[in-house]
Amino acid sequence: MGEGFIVSLRFHAQxxxxxxxxxxxxxxxxxxxxxxxxxANGTGAxxxxxxxxxxxxxxxxxxxxxxxQSHSAASTHAAASLSERxxxxxxxxxxxxxxxxxxxxxNEIPTFSSSITATLRAKGPDGTLGWLAGTLVxxxxxxxxxxxxMTLISRWGRAQFAHFxxxxxxxxxxxxxxxxFRAALMSAGLVIFVLVAGLIALFLVGGAPGGRETAFVxxxxxxxxxxxxxxxxxxxxxxxxxxxxxxxxxxxxxGLYRSLLLAAGIAAVMIGLCNWMERLGLPQDxxxxxxIGASFLSMFLLSAIAxxxxxxxxxxxxxEANKDPVPMWRRVLAGGWHIFAIVYFLMxxxxxxxxxxxxLPDATGLVTxxxxxxxxxxxxxxxxxxxxxxxLLPRLDTRRAQARLIEDILRRDESSEGETDLESAxxxxxxxxxxxxxxxxPFRDLLDKGAALIxxxxxxxxxxxxxxxxxxxxxSFMGSLIEILLVGFVAYMAYEAVxxxxxxxxxxxxxxxxxxxxxxxxxxxxxxxxxxLPIFRNFLLITIVVIAAMLVLSELGVxxxxxxxxxxxxxxxxxxxxxxxxxDIFSGAFYLIDDAFRKGEYIDIGSAKGTVEKxxxxxxxxxxxxxxxTTIPFGDIKQVQxxxxxxxxxxxxxxxxxxxxxDKMRKIIKNFGQELMDxxxxxxxxxxxxxxxxxxxxxxxxxxxxxxxxxxxxxxFELRKVVYAGLRDLFQKNGIEFxxxxxxxxxxxxxxxxxxxxxxxxxxxxxxxxxxAAAAMMEEEANAKGSGDQL
Numbered sequence: 051m052g053e054g055f056i057v058s059l060r061f062h063a064q065x066x067x068x069x070x071x072x073x074x075x076x077x078x079x080x081x082x083x084x085x086x087x088x089x090a091n092g093t094g095a096x097x098x099x100x101x102x103x104x105x106x107x108x109x110x111x112x113x114x115x116x117x118x119q120s121h122s123a124a125s126t127h128a129a130a131s132l133s134e135r136x137x138x139x140x141x142x143x144x145x146x147x148x149x150x151x152x153x154x155x156x157n158e159i160p161t162f163s164s165s166i167t168a169t170l171r172a173k174g175p176d177g178t179l180g181w182l183a184g185t186l187v188x189x190x191x192x193x194x195x196x197x198x199x200m201t202l203i204s205r206w207g208r209a210q211f212a213h214f215x216x217x218x219x220x221x222x223x224x225x226x227x228x229x230x231f232r233a234a235l236m237s238a239g240l241v242i243f244v245l246v247a248g249l250i251a252l253f254l255v256g257g258a259p260g261g262r263e264t265a266f267v268x269x270x271x272x273x274x275x276x277x278x279x280x281x282x283x284x285x286x287x288x289x290x291x292x293x294x295x296x297x298x299x300x301x302x303x304x305g306l307y308r309s310l311l312l313a314a315g316i317a318a319v320m321i322g323l324c325n326w327m328e329r330l331g332l333p334q335d336x337x338x339x340x341x342i343g344a345s346f347l348s349m350f351l352l353s354a355i356a357x358x359x360x361x362x363x364x365x366x367x368x369x370e371a372n373k374d375p376v377p378m379w380r381r382v383l384a385g386g387w388h389i390f391a392i393v394y395f396l397m398x399x400x401x402x403x404x405x406x407x408x409x410l411p412d413a414t415g416l417v418t419x420x421x422x423x424x425x426x427x428x429x430x431x432x433x434x435x436x437x438x439x440x441x442l443l444p445r446l447d448t449r450r451a452q453a454r455l456i457e458d459i460l461r462r463d464e465s466s467e468g469e470t471d472l473e474s475a476x477x478x479x480x481x482x483x484x485x486x487x488x489x490x491x492p493f494r495d496l497l498d499k500g501a502a503l504i505x506x507x508x509x510x511x512x513x514x515x516x517x518x519x520x521x522x523x524x525x526s527f528m529g530s531l532i533e534i535l536l537v538g539f540v541a542y543m544a545y546e547a548v549x550x551x552x553x554x555x556x557x558x559x560x561x562x563x564x565x566x567x568x569x570x571x572x573x574x575x576x577x578x579x580x581x582x583l584p585i586f587r588n589f590l591l592i593t594i595v596v597i598a599a600m601l602v603l604s605e606l607g608v609x610x611x612x613x614x615x616x617x618x619x620x621x622x623x624x625x626x627x628x629x630x631x632x633x634d635i636f637s638g639a640f641y642l643i644d645d646a647f648r649k650g651e652y653i654d655i656g657s658a659k660g661t662v663e664k665x666x667x668x669x670x671x672x673x674x675x676x677x678x679x680t681t682i683p684f685g686d687i688k689q690v691q692x693x694x695x696x697x698x699x700x701x702x703x704x705x706x707x708x709x710x711x712x713d714k715m716r717k718i719i720k721n722f723g724q725e726l727m728d729x730x731x732x733x734x735x736x737x738x739x740x741x742x743x744x745x746x747x748x749x750x751x752x753x754x755x756x757x758x759x760x761x762x763x764x765x766x767f768e769l770r771k772v773v774y775a776g777l778r779d780l781f782q783k784n785g786i787e788f789x790x791x792x793x794x795x796x797x798x799x800x801x802x803x804x805x806x807x808x809x810x811x812x813x814x815x816x817x818x819x820x821x822x823a824a825a826a827m828m829e830e831e832a833n834a835k836g837s838g839d840q841l
Contacts, residue, residue: 151407152407154335166333170330181261185255200276211235227436230433240276247269251269263330313352316348320343321344323340324340349398352421357388399417447483452479552583556583556584635684637685642665669683670682694764697760702770706755718780
């Protein structure tokens with residue numbers, strides 16, 4: 051296995067190496083070149099080869115007894131060692147070749163002047179360099195005319211579309227809209243510049259081939275510089291702090307803008323010079339040296355910018371300080387990002403130089419690749435945010451949306467014959483917009499996160515393409531990995547979107563607890579949809595995970611057809627072997643379909659009672675009003691008594707004396723019931739007012755009267771306290787007395803003729819009285835217990 055792996059690597063290195071292996075190989079060549087340049091006489095490579103020979107001799111000269119391997123294992127190890135030595139030797143040879151090319155170019159520098167001059171003379175119609183001066187003058191005239199045209203168009207556009215600018219812009223939709231519109235207007239001016247300058251240059255330069263090539267290079271690089279200026283200006287916004295999206299100070303924004311623009315201008319000049327040399331057919335060696343110099347200059351300028359503005363960019367990486375604690379990786383990146391950047395710039399310059407010297411592909415643009423990818427990702431991310439804020443989820447806190455809300459409020463007030471001034475309507479519109487934006491925030495955050503992930507994938511793809519290591523394609527491992535990540539991204543976004551919708555629906559349909567409300571037993575539960583949605587959410591999660599896993603396995607080359615067949619067989623086996631589980635699941639499903647109970651309702655199933663606290667696929671949990679939590683499988687439920695549906699009837703009994711005016715008592719109860727119905731706090735709890743049911747029964751020492759009232763579920767116990775306390779005060783005020791419980795004891799004599807002794811009679815009377823009192827107390831305790839446990 052090891053031999054085949056090494057041979058495969060050797061074959062790909064020699065013939066058709068994959069991109070990642072090519073990149074690593076060129077990186078190894080850069081290290082070898084640096085080592086080779088350190089020793090001009092070639093001793094570095096010789097020392098490396100000598101060290102390799104020593105290591106090989108040490109491996110091959112070991113005694114046989116120290117390596118107790120079989121003959122096949124030893125052969126495989128020898129073949130692998132030989133392949134490794136061959137690959138390393140190839141890298142050293144290529145490093146030596148690159149060093150030789152560089153030394154040859156350096157030695158030929160004195161001859162560059164004559165060769166370049168000869169080539170330039172050959173491009174002129176008369177064999178002189180006069181065409182070059184005339185071409186540069188014509189290009190200068192064309193550029194000046196183009197810049198004047200662009201300036202006039204920009205001034206006209208600013209005057210015509212000044213209303214798009216708002217100095218009080220607070221939300222990102224207004225800021226992004228203004229910045230993109232300004233960028234579009236400046237781009238239109240840039241198009242005018244290209245047309246005017248190009249036409250004038252074409253007319254003035256004439257038909258000299260060298261002149262046309264020179265004009266094309268100058269105008270193309272100047273256009274690129276002006277376009278980069280537009281990007282930097284609208285990204286850093288040094289001139290309009292109110293519309294700046296990044297939390298940068300004015301000094302840092304202006305300084306970073308000028309520094310990046312200076313670096314872009316110098317890089318454009320150097321790269322334009324290199325392209326001009328290539329298009330005119332100048333010798334390759336000066337062209338290579340100029341490209342290496344341009345890459346070095348870009349590396350130096352970007353490194354200087356990284357060191358100068360390391361603190362400002364570190365603050366951007368860490369984010370706002372008043373938010374959640376910054377993760378460790380962001381703190382580490384913020385503290386040492388400039389070191390990583392400088393190391394990358396140095397390595398990119400070295401690798402780019404190696405590729406240029408050896409005429410390898412993807413030799414230019416390595417140094418500036420991260421900056422260009424970052425700029426492209428920033429512009430794309432801003433465009434996606436603008437699409438989200440204007441099309442997918444239009445913001446309601448913008449000036450345009452506020453104006454529409456104010457018009458709607460004024461129109462509603464006019465139709466209802468009300469009067470609302472503009473200030474009140476504005477305040478009401480702002481409040482409504484704030485509430486609606488708060489409701490939309492979870493969805494907006496989800497879309498923002500999805501846009502960030504899309505831009506991250508796109509930026510990574512663009513960066514690796516600039517490196518010459520494409521990560522897309524069905525034949526590469528990186529391509530498969532990217533597709534797997536995309537599947538995971540789509541699954542994550544789908545689940546988060548549905549989860550957010552479900553959580554929002556649950557929050558809207560769940561009853562909100564009143565402040566200070568004390569519901570003892572049987573309060574109103576959640577809605578039916580709020581009970582079923584959490585179960586649906588869990589089912590949805592399982593479905594998404596299973597589908598995503600199947601797609602990932604399919605992408606990895608696994609045949610998922612047998613998995614479906616195996617799943618069917620396993621499911622059938624589980625169905626036969628777990629009949630109780632299946633019974634619980636199906637029983638629960640039908641109970642939920644029948645809407646027998648909901649989460650938050652108080653139910654009694656015979657063996658247990660309590661508030662439904664949690665519902666799963668096969669069971670539910672009941673919380674007793676004394677605190678006990680009981681888990682009941684759905685299959686064990688025979689009947690359900692629900693105390694939280696629709697209404698609750700409360701009947702209260704009390705004892706009054708025989709001399710009570712029953713009609714007067716009835717009127718007092720009726721008036722008290724009307725007072726409770728009119729009360730702003732207790733009135734909404736009643737469904738039917740307090741009513742008197744008259745005398746229920748008559749006992750030895752009292753008449754038993756009863757009242758009743760109908761309330762919302764769970765409110766009857768709070769109202770019971772109010773009714774008892776109110777009736778006590780009203781009866782005391784109107785002279786109605788509650789009857790006390792009395793016990794009458796009749797003591798019999800020993801016989802009908804002779805009375806018992808006084809002492810015996812007294813003892814017998816005390817015993818009888820005690821027994822009667824104990825029986826009365828036990829009856830009261832039983833009634834009290836039944837009233838507390840009536841649920």
